[in-house]
Amino acid sequence: MEQIKVVQAWRVKDGCREEITDPVIAEAPLTIYFNERELVTLLCTPEHLDELAVGFLHSEGLLAAREDFRSVRVDVENGLVWVEGKEKVLAGQTFLKRYITTGCGKGTSFYSFHDTTSQPVKGNVKVSPETLLELMRRVQQGSELFARTGGVHSAALCSTDDIVLFRDDIGRHNAADKIIGRCFLDGLSVEDKIFLTSGRISSEILLKTAKAGISVLVSRSAPTALAIEIAEQVGVTVVGFARGSRLNIYTNPLRVTEQEVAGS
Amino acid sequence: MEQIKVVQAWRVKDGCREEITDPVIAEAPLTIYFNERELVTLLCTPEHLDELAVGFLHSEGLLAAREDFRSVRVDVENGLVWVEGKEKVLAGQTFLKRYITTGCGKGTSFYSFHDTTSQPVKGNVKVSPETLLELMRRVQQGSELFARTGGVHSAALCSTDDIVLFRDDIGRHNAADKIIGRCFLDGLSVEDKIFLTSGRISSEILLKTAKAGISVLVSRSAPTALAIEIAEQVGVTVVGFARGSRLNIYTNPLRVTEQEVAGS
Numbered sequence: 001m002e003q004i005k006v007v008q009a010w011r012v013k014d015g016c017r018e019e020i021t022d023p024v025i026a027e028a029p030l031t032i033y034f035n036e037r038e039l040v041t042l043l044c045t046p047e048h049l050d051e052l053a054v055g056f057l058h059s060e061g062l063l064a065a066r067e068d069f070r071s072v073r074v075d076v077e078n079g080l081v082w083v084e085g086k087e088k089v090l091a092g093q094t095f096l097k098r099y100i101t102t103g104c105g106k107g108t109s110f111y112s113f114h115d116t117t118s119q120p121v122k123g124n125v126k127v128s129p130e131t132l133l134e135l136m137r138r139v140q141q142g143s144e145l146f147a148r149t150g151g152v153h154s155a156a157l158c159s160t161d162d163i164v165l166f167r168d169d170i171g172r173h174n175a176a177d178k179i180i181g182r183c184f185l186d187g188l189s190v191e192d193k194i195f196l197t198s199g200r201i202s203s204e205i206l207l208k209t210a211k212a213g214i215s216v217l218v219s220r221s222a223p224t225a226l227a228i229e230i231a232e233q234v235g236v237t238v239v240g241f242a243r244g245s246r247l248n249i250y251t252n253p254l255r256v257t258e259q260e261v262a263g264s
Numbered sequence: 265m266e267q268i269k270v271v272q273a274w275r276v277k278d279g280c281r282e283e284i285t286d287p288v289i290a291e292a293p294l295t296i297y298f299n300e301r302e303l304v305t306l307l308c309t310p311e312h313l314d315e316l317a318v319g320f321l322h323s324e325g326l327l328a329a330r331e332d333f334r335s336v337r338v339d340v341e342n343g344l345v346w347v348e349g350k351e352k353v354l355a356g357q358t359f360l361k362r363y364i365t366t367g368c369g370k371g372t373s374f375y376s377f378h379d380t381t382s383q384p385v386k387g388n389v390k391v392s393p394e395t396l397l398e399l400m401r402r403v404q405q406g407s408e409l410f411a412r413t414g415g416v417h418s419a420a421l422c423s424t425d426d427i428v429l430f431r432d433d434i435g436r437h438n439a440a441d442k443i444i445g446r447c448f449l450d451g452l453s454v455e456d457k458i459f460l461t462s463g464r465i466s467s468e469i470l471l472k473t474a475k476a477g478i479s480v481l482v483s484r485s486a487p488t489a490l491a492i493e494i495a496e497q498v499g500v501t502v503v504g505f506a507r508g509s510r511l512n513i514y515t516n517p518l519r520v521t522e523q524e525v526a527g528s
Contacts, residue, residue, distance in 0.1 A: 007492055011511075013509060129276040151487070223415070224289050247276050
């Protein structure tokens, strides 16, 4: 399925109207079946659908570990994907429901199933601000879909040297789930990796990446107060507004090292 | 509940690190109960929660008309809202499920419940490109939350003269639902109105606004191919990339008039 569709449009610029052809980003529904049960329909950029489905299920706590997974089958044409897990793992009433836990120490209302299974992250990357800004530049330049259509968010899993996995999607949550799904399917370690996103850092992105075990989350945009609060509890380093020559570190700042000194 | 929380952060700029206090946008879960049944938890900017809940239910087809609505009650502190509708209207298995209709003429896979109830829009606004660009400037300048935190999307319902309703939220869908909810609660006519959003025009935003009866949808960002396709079917004018002195018209271009001539 094509990721870009060329449409007819009319451009008005400084009062002049002209007919143009314009590339716009594809958007398609993907319905996920888990253990033969219809679970949810996402709207996405229709590629890497196996990753998206598996990443989504992992983020939602329905595929907790690799051994819970059996198979994934995609019908690209009709936007359907079937994931099979261990029979005992069922998409039950917990899905999309809110859980308010008591006694969590800080009075936070945890709001969904996967929150309650979040553990402090184990990764302990050390990375300089210059490296983060250089990686963000590459992520921004790396999306051909964005350059052509302006209609996608990008996400990247990076080492402290380079981009390891890059995905874009009309939804920033989907881009994250595609990366998480690829790591899950390939058994790729993320504890030594950094996650970069073009979108804001909401609690959902924070929880998705923390649950996957990622300890450094970087955005060129803003974080929310709830994302910062959860990041403090699960030990994630949140970096926002990483653009040009500046960035803000919101939590766990020691993973972002001081300026590299020449010759060190 | 405060919309902004001031946090401690570290700003790194051109290699220098300094400790700052930074205002970040609040994010809170809102759990919607419809006819005493827990339906869904949204993450939002915690204001105008009655509008958000009612607008969401209307967009999802669960509160089709004003006479289906009985009451709304909000617990701001705990992020809970209870909406009562006519007893016969139940949040059944249709919610969040995908519907693939056959025989819809163009081979489109309709993907959710509200699609199947979408009717062609009735509104027939005429507006000049200059007016749309001026309204978009006001929307961009109108968000104090964006100016302070960079963390919200804005949406506005406008006449051809000015902004009538303005809402911002961490989620662009929520901002739209808040406006739709206010119109629903007040019985405000939208057929002569224009809807502006800072976010992309996805199929979801298109369907929400079309279902509400809005005929002109304007964004400073990109539309998706699916949004354009549905806009053609339901008769909505889609305008994208409305920034500075330019914009692109994607569908039903006659509602956007030619340049206004001095003295006309």
